Amino acid sequence: MIEFTDVHLRLGERDVLCGVTARLTERRVGVIGANGSGKSTLARLINGLALPTSGTVTVGGLDTRRHAARIRRRVGFVFTDPDAQIVMPTVAEDVAFSLRRRGVPKAEIDRRVQEVLARYGLEEHADRPAHHLSGGEKQLLALCSVLVLEPEIIVMDEPTTLLDLRHSRRIAALVRELPQQVVVVTHDLPLLADFDRVLVLDQGKIVADADPATAIGHYRALLS
Numbered sequence: 001m002i003e004f005t006d007v008h009l010r011l012g013e014r015d016v017l018c019g020v021t022a023r024l025t026e027r028r029v030g031v032i033g034a035n036g037s038g039k040s041t042l043a044r045l046i047n048g049l050a051l052p053t054s055g056t057v058t059v060g061g062l063d064t065r066r067h068a069a070r071i072r073r074r075v076g077f078v079f080t081d082p083d084a085q086i087v088m089p090t091v092a093e094d095v096a097f098s099l100r101r102r103g104v105p106k107a108e109i110d111r112r113v114q115e116v117l118a119r120y121g122l123e124e125h126a127d128r129p130a131h132h133l134s135g136g137e138k139q140l141l142a143l144c145s146v147l148v149l150e151p152e153i154i155v156m157d158e159p160t161t162l163l164d165l166r167h168s169r170r171i172a173a174l175v176r177e178l179p180q181q182v183v184v185v186t187h188d189l190p191l192l193a194d195f196d197r198v199l200v201l202d203q204g205k206i207v208a209d210a211d212p213a214t215a216i217g218h219y220r221a222l223l224s
């Protein structure tokens with residue numbers, strides 16, 4: 001469970017989040033809102049990449065201020081820009097990287113890497129330089145590198161931005177099937193169709209918190 005309690009976050013001169021309170025227990029939670037409304041910042045708070053100026057964020061009862069390392073092992077974060085996440089020369093090595101750092105035995109690493117690449121259609125790219133992949137393939141790779149760690153919670157910041165329709169649908173299907181809790185920040189409204197809950201942010205505040213159709217209706221009205 002993720003819990004925000006009266007979270008304020010000031011960056012420079014700007015109040016980016018202003019009194020956010022929410023308990024997220026549902027399996028599929030979407031976050032939508034205009035550009036600059038604070039969605040990515042809210043997502044980054046979940047694994048301690050950003051810390052509140054006041055208020056608290058807890059994950060499974062652990063405060064992100066005090067337990068950042070433990071929380072990062074539990075919360076996988078998929079960045080919008082996959083280049084920010086790709087660290088190793090080849091696709092397979094990139095997926096294996098964090099498993100290696102966690103001391104997982106080599107045979108298990110090989111098995112898990114192969115499995116995740118096959119599941120997301122990247123197996124033929126395993127030995128290619130990661131930076132030669134297309135934007136969409138890189139986004140899938142960034143996702144594979146997080147999924148292979150089997151985190152308890154997955155936070156995705158605009159995971160379909162670079163993807164064509166086929167790959168967007170694949171991500172939507174993947175999100176539907178994942179057993180973990182998933183929090184997705186997105187402008188891709190169809191992705192949220194069968195989500196359990198959608199938050200709408202506006203100027204750092206939650207202005208709607210409802211089922212997808214209701215929340216999206218609110219968002220459309222806000223921007224009209």
Ligand SMILES: Nc1ncnc2c1ncn2[C@@H]1O[C@H](COP(=O)(O)OP(=O)(O)OP(=O)(O)O)[C@@H](O)[C@H]1O
Nearest residue numbers: 011012014016033034035036037038039040041042
């Ligand atoms: N380090 C920073 N210093 C100052 N302001 C920042 C910083 N990081 C983000 N902001 C500001 O905080 C606001 C919220 O940013 P955030 O990235 O959370 O928005 P967003 O809703 O995800 O936007 P988008 O849909 O465009 O990705 C923006 O106005 C942004 O300019």
